[in-house]
Amino acid sequence: MVSIDDIKEFLNIPQEETSYDAFLTKMRDQSIGRINNYCRREINYGARIETIDGKGEDIFLLKNYPLDSVDYIKYRESNSGFDHELCDPETDIIPVNNIGKLILLNGIKLTVGKSNIQIKYLAGYSDDAEASECQVPQDLKYACLIMTVESFLKSFQEFNNEKGSRFGMSRFTHSLSDGTNDSRIDYLFKEENYYDILKRYRSTRI
Secondary structure: OOOHHHHHHHOOOOOOOOOOHHHHHHHHHHHHHHHHHHHOOOOEOEEEEEEEEEOOOOEEEOOOOOEEEEEEEEEOOOOOOOOEEOOOOOOOEEEEHHHOEEEEOOOOOOOOEEEEEEEEEEEOEOOOOOOHHHOOOHHHHHHHHHHHHHHHHHOOOOOOOHHHHHOOEEEEEEEOOOOOEEEEEEEOOOOOOHHHHHHHHOOOOO
C-alpha cells in the first residue's frame, strides 16, 4: 500500500541510503498487519482462498474486498477434496468489486453443504491491480505511512535529530535551580489519530 521509497522520502532519508530498508520493510508490514486486524479483513493486495458453507444461493459476499478477480469457485462432495468446478469465472459471474459481492449467472447456485465451497480470488488495495476499485485510496496510504513512521521513530532513543523533528518530536534540556539539567522529550503537536481514517474501511461482516 505504501512503498519504502515513500517512507524514506517522508523521513528525509536519501533513496540511495539502504541501511534502513530491511527495518522499514518490517515496520511497514507490521503496520499493514495492524490495519488488517482493525479492519477485520486483509486489505493488502494478494491471493485469497476462502472456504464457505453453500446454502443454495446465487449471490454472496466474500470476506476480503475490494475484489480484483476470481480465479475459481470449486465445491466438494462428502469429505473429498475441492475437485469440482462450479462455474466459469469468465462467463458465469458478475463481480461487484468494491464490496466483494459475487452474482452467479445462468441458473448456477452454490451447492448446499458445510464448508463445501472454495473460492480463490485476488483482493485488496494495490496501484498495480487491474480493477479500478483496488487502487489505493490516498487516506489509507497516508494512515499506513504514518503508522509505519511512528513505529520506526519509536525505535530511536534520541529524538533531537532531523527524523524526530520531522515527526514533531524534540528533546529539550531545562536548567534546574540546583544547577543541574533535566532532559525530556516534548511533543510539539498531537499525533495523527489514524484510526479515525481506518474507521471507514472497517468491515461490519462477522
